[in-house]
Amino acid sequence: MTLERRDKNLYYYRSVRDGEKVRKVYVGAGELACISHEGDILRKTEREAQREKQRAELERLDALAAPVEELSEAAEVLARAHLIAAGYHRHKGEYRRARSA
Amino acid sequence: MPGALELSEETREHMAELQGLSEKAEAGDPEARKELRRLVRTSSPEIIGRASDIARRAEWMLIKTISADEPLMEEAVEARMQHMRAEIAGENPTPLEVLLTERIVACWMLVELFDMLMAAQLNKDNERRTSISYTLKMLKWQESANRRYFAAIRELARVRKLEAGTPAVQFKTQVNILRG
Numbered sequence: 496m497t498l499e500r501r502d503k504n505l506y507y508y509r510s511v512r513d514g515e516k517v518r519k520v521y522v523g524a525g526e527l528a529c530i531s532h533e534g535d536i537l538r539k540t541e542r543e544a545q546r547e548k549q550r551a552e553l554e555r556l557d558a559l560a561a562p563v564e565e566l567s568e569a570a571e572v573l574a575r576a577h578l579i580a581a582g583y584h585r586h587k588g589e590y591r592r593a594r595s596a
Numbered sequence: 597m598p599g600a601l602e603l604s605e606e607t608r609e610h611m612a613e614l615q616g617l618s619e620k621a622e623a624g625d626p627e628a629r630k631e632l633r634r635l636v637r638t639s640s641p642e643i644i645g646r647a648s649d650i651a652r653r654a655e656w657m658l659i660k661t662i663s664a665d666e667p668l669m670e671e672a673v674e675a676r677m678q679h680m681r682a683e684i685a686g687e688n689p690t691p692l693e694v695l696l697t698e699r700i701v702a703c704w705m706l707v708e709l710f711d712m713l714m715a716a717q718l719n720k721d722n723e724r725r726t727s728i729s730y731t732l733k734m735l736k737w738q739e740s741a742n743r744r745y746f747a748a749i750r751e752l753a754r755v756r757k758l759e760a761g762t763p764a765v766q767f768k769t770q771v772n773i774l775r776g
Contacts, residue, residue, distance in 0.1 A: 574751050
């Protein structure tokens with residue numbers, strides 16, 4: 496979005512994506528240009544704040560899930576080691592007692 | 597230096613060793629199985645102790661989040677967890693069963709949390725709904741938490757079924773199931 500001054504007048508344009516290209520679309524001049532520009536800046540700031548809030552929320556959830564993953568990994572490794580040490584082996588996802596054990 | 601919610605470097609090394617030996621033993625190496633038995637006996641208490649510690653801290657954080665710091669809700673969730681723990685672990689659980697129980701309880705809490713958050717996201721009266729990318733990410737986590745939860749239940753059932761009778765490797769460690 497650009498606010499352009501030409502011959503003491505203000506003109507406001509928005510950048511609009513059209514497929515691969517970005518088009519410059521005329522919004523208005525004078526008072527309308529200023530109001531539209533400020534409105535756009537406000538909306539952009541709100542969007543950024545919302546994105547930041549969501550990012551922080553996702554980080555918080557990630558921090559909550561990470562220790563559960565850590566615990567799951569430890570439990571899985573240990574359970575498998577126990578079963579194999581007890582004489583089992585996996586066959587197509589199922590544990591069977593190994594003949595050599 | 598690991599945080600309070602991460603396994604120590606030493607524990608990770610023991611886990612890697614157990615994993616390596618498990619693979620070799622499964623491939624038919626009798627020496628590896630012998631060594632695995634020894635290592636299971638010596639390192640299980642440490643791994644179980646540390647993982648249980650992480651579980652308790654993680655559960656505490658989850659309780660705080662789910663209850664939104666409301667004391668009554670906090671107590672209710674904690675009581676529910678203790679009940680679950682006692683019910684799943686049963687009488688005289690082995691230390692491994694206690695760890696697998698902790699895992700089930702922690703996974704259940706994560707499932708509950710994501711279910712709650714997703715329900716809020718999908719509620720049409722919720723004016724604070726977030727972007728679709730956020731919702732999709734949440735959905736992915738919800739699915740992953742569910743998968744992990746069912747895997748945890750399956751693992752405990754399998755260990756119980758296969759270790760029924762006399763366990764091949766015995767060791768002693770004490771993990772308290774009930775708090776407070």
